[in-house]
Amino acid sequence: xxxxxxxxxxxxxxxxxxxxxxxxxxxxxxxxxxxxxxxxxxxxxxxxxxxxxxxxxxxxxxxxxxxxxxxxxxxxxxxxxxxxxxxxxxxxxxxxxxxxxxxxxxxxxxxxxxxxxxxxxxxxxxxxxxxxxxxxxxxxxxxxxxxxxxxxxxxxxxxxxxxxxxxxxxxxxxxxxxxxxxxxxxxxxxxxxxxxxxxxxxxxxxxxxxxxxxxxxxxxxxxxxxxxxxxxxxxxxxxxxxxxxxxxxxxxxxxxxxxxxxxxxxxxxxxxxxxxxxxxxxxxxxxxxxxxxxxxxxxxxxx
Amino acid sequence: xxxxxxxxxxxxxxxxxxxxxxxxxxxxxxxxxxxxxxxxxxxxxxxxxxxxxxxxxxxxxxxxxxxxxxxxxxxxxxxxxxxxxxxxxxxxxxxxxxxxxxxxxxxxxxxxxxxxxxxxxxxxxxxxxxxxxxxxxxxxxxxxxxxxxxxxxxxxxxxxxxxxxxxxxxxxxxxxxxxxxxxxxxxxx
Amino acid sequence: xxxxxxxxxxxxxxxxxxxxxxxxxxxxxxxxxxxxxxxxxxxxxxxxxxxxxxxxxxxxxxxxxxxxxxxxxxxxxxxxxxxxxxxxxxxxxxxxxxxxxxxxxxxxxxxxxxxxxxxxxxxxxxxxxxxxxxxxxxxxxxxxxxxxxxxxxxxxxxxxxxxxxxxxxxxxxxxxxxxxx
Numbered sequence: 001x002x003x004x005x006x007x008x009x010x011x012x013x014x015x016x017x018x019x020x021x022x023x024x025x026x027x028x029x030x031x032x033x034x035x036x037x038x039x040x041x042x043x044x045x046x047x048x049x050x051x052x053x054x055x056x057x058x059x060x061x062x063x064x065x066x067x068x069x070x071x072x073x074x075x076x077x078x079x080x081x082x083x084x085x086x087x088x089x090x091x092x093x094x095x096x097x098x099x100x101x102x103x104x105x106x107x108x109x110x111x112x113x114x115x116x117x118x119x120x121x122x123x124x125x126x127x128x129x130x131x132x133x134x135x136x137x138x139x140x141x142x143x144x145x146x147x148x149x150x151x152x153x154x155x156x157x158x159x160x161x162x163x164x165x166x167x168x169x170x171x172x173x174x175x176x177x178x179x180x181x182x183x184x185x186x187x188x189x190x191x192x193x194x195x196x197x198x199x200x201x202x203x204x205x206x207x208x209x210x211x212x213x214x215x216x217x218x219x220x221x222x223x224x225x226x227x228x229x230x231x232x233x234x235x236x237x238x239x240x241x242x243x244x245x246x247x248x249x250x251x252x253x254x255x256x257x258x259x260x261x262x263x264x265x266x267x268x269x270x271x272x273x274x275x276x277x278x279x280x281x282x283x284x285x286x287x288x289x290x291x292x293x294x295x296x297x298x299x300x301x302x303x
Numbered sequence: 304x305x306x307x308x309x310x311x312x313x314x315x316x317x318x319x320x321x322x323x324x325x326x327x328x329x330x331x332x333x334x335x336x337x338x339x340x341x342x343x344x345x346x347x348x349x350x351x352x353x354x355x356x357x358x359x360x361x362x363x364x365x366x367x368x369x370x371x372x373x374x375x376x377x378x379x380x381x382x383x384x385x386x387x388x389x390x391x392x393x394x395x396x397x398x399x400x401x402x403x404x405x406x407x408x409x410x411x412x413x414x415x416x417x418x419x420x421x422x423x424x425x426x427x428x429x430x431x432x433x434x435x436x437x438x439x440x441x442x443x444x445x446x447x448x449x450x451x452x453x454x455x456x457x458x459x460x461x462x463x464x465x466x467x468x469x470x471x472x473x474x475x476x477x478x479x480x481x482x483x484x485x486x487x488x489x490x491x492x
Numbered sequence: 493x494x495x496x497x498x499x500x501x502x503x504x505x506x507x508x509x510x511x512x513x514x515x516x517x518x519x520x521x522x523x524x525x526x527x528x529x530x531x532x533x534x535x536x537x538x539x540x541x542x543x544x545x546x547x548x549x550x551x552x553x554x555x556x557x558x559x560x561x562x563x564x565x566x567x568x569x570x571x572x573x574x575x576x577x578x579x580x581x582x583x584x585x586x587x588x589x590x591x592x593x594x595x596x597x598x599x600x601x602x603x604x605x606x607x608x609x610x611x612x613x614x615x616x617x618x619x620x621x622x623x624x625x626x627x628x629x630x631x632x633x634x635x636x637x638x639x640x641x642x643x644x645x646x647x648x649x650x651x652x653x654x655x656x657x658x659x660x661x662x663x664x665x666x667x668x669x670x671x672x673x
Contacts, residue, residue, distance in 0.1 A: 030540070039535040042543055049543060052510040053554075059578045061551065208519070212548035219551030220578050436601060437565040438665040444600050452598035458662065459604045462592040 011083060015232070018082050021256065022231025023047040025238075025263055032264070033271045051227055057220035066123035070218065071225035073116020078233040081109050085240050088255065089167055089248045103151060103161045106240070110195075111140060113233070117214050117226075124217040132213020135278045136197075136204035142285035143194030143201075149293030150188035154244065157181060157300035163243060170247040178245040183296035185245050189265060190289040194281065195237055198270035201281050209275075238263055307383060308333045311353065319345050332386040339391050339400065346376065346389065346406050354380045355387055361413040363421050367447045370395045372421060393423065402427035420445040504640065511554075511580060512637040514543040515630065518553035518577070522570060523560020525586040525620045537623035542630060550576040555633075558610070560620075561589035561602045567609060568663055574610055579645035582637075584629060585615045594619060608658040611644035 027044040034041025062068065084102050114136055121129035154177065155161055158169055170176055178185045194201045205213045215226060238259040242249060246262075249255035276284065305326070311333060312324050323336040337345055349355040355378035364373040376389040393400065402425045404410040415434045417423045422443035433439075442449050476483050521529070532539045533546070547553040550573050562570065574583070585606050588594035593604035606612055613636060616629035636642040648655060660666055 034538070034540065037535055039538040040541050041538075042540050046514070046543055049510050049514045052507075053514045056507045056510060057578050058580065061576075061578060208548070212552070215552070216549045217551055219549075223552060437568075438663075440664070441600070449600075451600045454600050455593075455598050455604065458600075459593075459602075460608070461597075462605045462607075 014082060014087055015079065017087070018232045018235040019228060021259075022233075022235040023051065023228070025234060025260070026231055028260075029263075029267045032267055036268070036271045047227070047231070051224055054220060054224040054227065060220040060222065062222070063124045063217065067120055067217075067222075069123070070117045070120020070214070071222050071229070073119070074113045074229040075225055075232075077109055077113035077116070078229045078236060080112075081106060081236045082232060084109070084163070085236055086163060086167060086243060086248065087239055088252070089171065089250060102163055103155060106163075107148060107151065110237075111144065113229070114140065121214040121217070126217050128210045128212075128216045129214050131210055132204055132216070136214065138278050139194060139201060139204065139281050142282035143191045143289075145191075146187045146285060146289035146293040147191035147195070149290070150184040150191065150296055151244075153181060153184045153187075153293070153296035153300040156297065167243055167248045176245060176247040181296060181300060183292050183299055187289050187292040187296055188241065188245070189262075190292065191285070192237060192241065193266050193269060194285060196234065196266045196270075198266050200270065200273040200276045202270075203275055203278060203281070206275065234263075235259070304328070304331065304385075307385065311385075311387070314353070315345065315348075318348065330386070331384065332388060334388045334390060336390050339393060342389070342391050343401055343403055343406070346378075346403065349378055349387065349389070350406060354382055357381060358407045358409065359386065361410065361417075363417055363423070363445075365421070365445070365447045366392075372398050372423065374400065374417070374423070398423040400425055404428070419443070422446065508637050508640065512634040514545075515582075515633070516545050516547040516552060516554045518550055518556050518573070519546045519548060520556070520573065522558055522562060522566055523587070523589065525559030525589075526557070528586075528620045528623060528626060529557065529559065532623040532626045537627060539627065539630070542627075542634070544630060550574075551578065553577055554580070555582045555584060557584050557586060558590050558606060558612075559586040561587075561594065561596050562606065563601050564603070564662055567603060567659075571609065571659060572668070574648075580642070581645050582613045582633060582642055583610050583644055584633065585612045586618075586621060586626075588617060588619050591615055591617060603662065609655060611647045611655075613642050613644050 024044060026047040030046060031041040031044055084106055118133040121133050158166060197204055203209060205215060218226060241262050242258045246258050249258060308326050315321055315335060319341050321335060321337060325334040357379040359377040359379050362375045364375065366373060371392045372395055373390055373392050377386060379386045400423060404414065411430060414425045414428050415430045418425060419434045419436060420443055472483055472487065556574055585591065589596060590606045596602045614629050614633045616625055618625050633642065
C-alpha cells in the first residue's frame with residue numbers, strides 16, 4: 001500500500017518536473033535564438049506566461065467530440081513515455097514502470113501522439129490541418145529509420161531490450177555508451193533533429209507556410225494542452241538520450257546540465273538553417289544518418 | 304523621323320478613313336483620331352502590317368462638357384521605336400463598343416475595368432460580373448459627374464471634431480490647456 | 493475588473509498579468525500599414541521582449557491589427573475574422589485611416605470611422621506609425637489590460653445589435669452565417 005502511494009506521488013512529481021523543465025527549456029530556446037539574432041529575447045519564463053494565457057481564455061471553440069482527441073492523444077503519449085523513461089538512477093521518488101521489453105515499447109509509443117492528432121485535425125475539416133498532418137507523418141517515415149537503427153545497434157551489442165540494463169551497464173563499467181559506440185550516438189542525434197521538429201524540419205507547423213498545419217483550428221485550452229505536451233515530450237526525448245548515451249544522472253543538477261547540453265544541438269542547428277521541404281527532409285534522413293545507422297549495427301555485430 | 308511619321312499617317316489615310324492626326328516629335332509619336340466603327344480593323348492593321356506589336360496601355364478620358372467618352376489605345380513599335388495613340392469617341396449616354404481582346408489578350412482586363420469604372424458596354428466580352436468593387440450599385444465611379452466627397456459623406460459617417468480643420472497642435476493644446484514646447488513651435492503653421 | 497465580477501481580485505490580477513505579457517498578433521495585413529509590423533519584430537525594435545509573437549490563425553491570436561484603410565470588401569472579411577477569435581480579444585487601429593479616414597477621406601469605397609463596426613481599444617496615429625509609436629501603442633494596451641478596461645469582446649457581445657446595424661448599412665450583400673463566433 002505504501003509503495004503504491006509513493007509510486008503515485010512519484011508519478012505526479014515526475015510529471016511536474018517534466019512540465020517545468022520542458023517549459024523553461026522552451027523559453028531558454030527563444031532566448032538563445034534571440035541572442036543569435038542580435039537582440040534581447042523574451043524572458044526565460046515566457047512559455048509559462050503563454051501557457052497560462054491560453055488556459056485563461058474564456059471561450060473555447062470546438063468542432064465536435066472527436067476534436068478533443070488531438071490534444072488528448074498527444075498528452076497521453078507524452079505522459080506514458082515519461083513514465084517509462086528512468087529520470088534519475090536509483091531514486092525511489094522518481095519511479096519508472098520499466099519491464100523487459102520497454103525499449104521496443106518506447107519506440108512504439110513515441111509515434112502514437114501524431115497519429116491521434118491526425119484524428120483530431122481531420123475532424124475540424126480544415127484543409128491546412130490535413131496537409132500538415134500528411135507532411136508530418138511522411139517526415140516521420142524519414143527520421144524513424146536512423147533512430148530505430150541506433151537503438152537496435154545498442155540492443156544487439158548488449159543483448160538486452162531494457163533501459164535499466166543499459167543504465168546499469170554504464171554505471172558498472174564506468175564508461176559511457178557514447179564512447180563505446182559513437183556511430184550510434186551520431187545516428188541518434190541526427191534523427192533527433194527531426195524529432196524535435198525545429199528548423200530545418202519544421203514544415204509541419206510552419207505558420208506562414210500553411211497556417212500552422214495541424215494546430216490551425218485549436219485555440220485556447222486545446223493549444224495549452226498541445227504546448228505542454230510538446231514540452232513534456234521534449235524532456236522525455238532529452239532524458240532518453242542522456243540515459244542511453246551519457247550514463248544517466250545521479251541527482252537533478254547533473255541531469256539538468258546534461259540535458260541542456262544535448263538540447264543545444266538541435267536549437268543552435270535550427271537557429272541558422274532554413275526550412276526543408278518534405279521530400280528534401282526525407283532525402284536527408286535517408287542519406288548520412290542511414291549510413292551511420294548501418295555502420296553502427298555492423299560495428300555492434302562484429303566488434 | 305518626321306518622314307517616318309508622315310509615311311505612317313499617309314498609309315492609314317489611304318486605307319481607312321482618318322478624322323485627324325497630330326504629330327509629337329519630342330515623344331516620337333503620332334495621334335490618330337478615328338471613328339468607332341473602324342477601330343478593330345485599324346488595330347489589326349497596325350499590329351500585323353505596320354509593326355506596332357506592343358500594346359502599352361489603354362485608357363479613357365471623360366469629356367464632360369462635350370458629352371463624350373474617349374477611349375485611347377497606346378501602341379509601340381519595337382523596331383522603329385515609335386508609338387501611336389489611337390483615339391475614338393463614344394457617346395456618353397449610350398457607350399457601346401465591340402470586344403477587342405482577340406487582338407491582345409490583356410485587353411480583357413482593361414475592358415473589365417472600363418465597364419466597371421466608366422460604364423462602357425463591350426459586346427461579346429466574356430468576363431465575370433464584378434471586377435474590383437464588390438456589390439456596387441451606384442453610378443460608375445470614375446466619371447466626372449460623380450461627386451465622391453458628397454457620396455462618402457452621405458454613406459459613411461465621419462468622425463466629428465475636425466470640421467474647422469485647424470492646426471492639430473494648437474487644437475490639442477487649447478483643448479487640454481497645455482503649452483506647446485519651444486522646440487515644436489517652429490513646426491506649427 | 494475584467495468583466496467577471498464574481499471572481500476574486502487575485503485571480504484577475506494574475507490572469508491580466510499573463511494576458512498582457514503574451515500578446516499574439518494575427519498575421520493579417522489589412523492595409524498598407526502592415527509594412528511597419530515586420531520592422532517592429534526585427535532586431536532593432538525587438539517586440540518579442542514584450543512577449544509579442546505572430547500567430548497564424550484567428551483561433552490562436554489575441555490581437556487584431558487593423559493596419560490602415562478598410563474597403564467594404566475587406567471589412568466583411570475582417571468582421572468574420574474578428575468573430576472567429578476567442579475572447580479576450582483586442583483590436584488596435586493603426587494609422588490615420590482607421591481614425592477618421594485619413595488620406596482617403598473622400599473615397600467612395602473606404603470606411604471612415606472604424607469605431608462603428610468593431611470595438612477598438614487603442615488607436616495609434618501616424619501615416620504609417622514608426623516602430624517606436626507601435627511599441628508605445630502596445631504599452632498603452634498593456635496598461636489598459638492591467639486596469640481591466642480592455643473589454644472589447646464583452647462590448648461586442650452586449651451591443652451586438654448596434655454593431656450589426658452599422659455593418660448592415662454598408663454591407664449590402666449580407667451572407668454571413670447566424671452564429672457570431
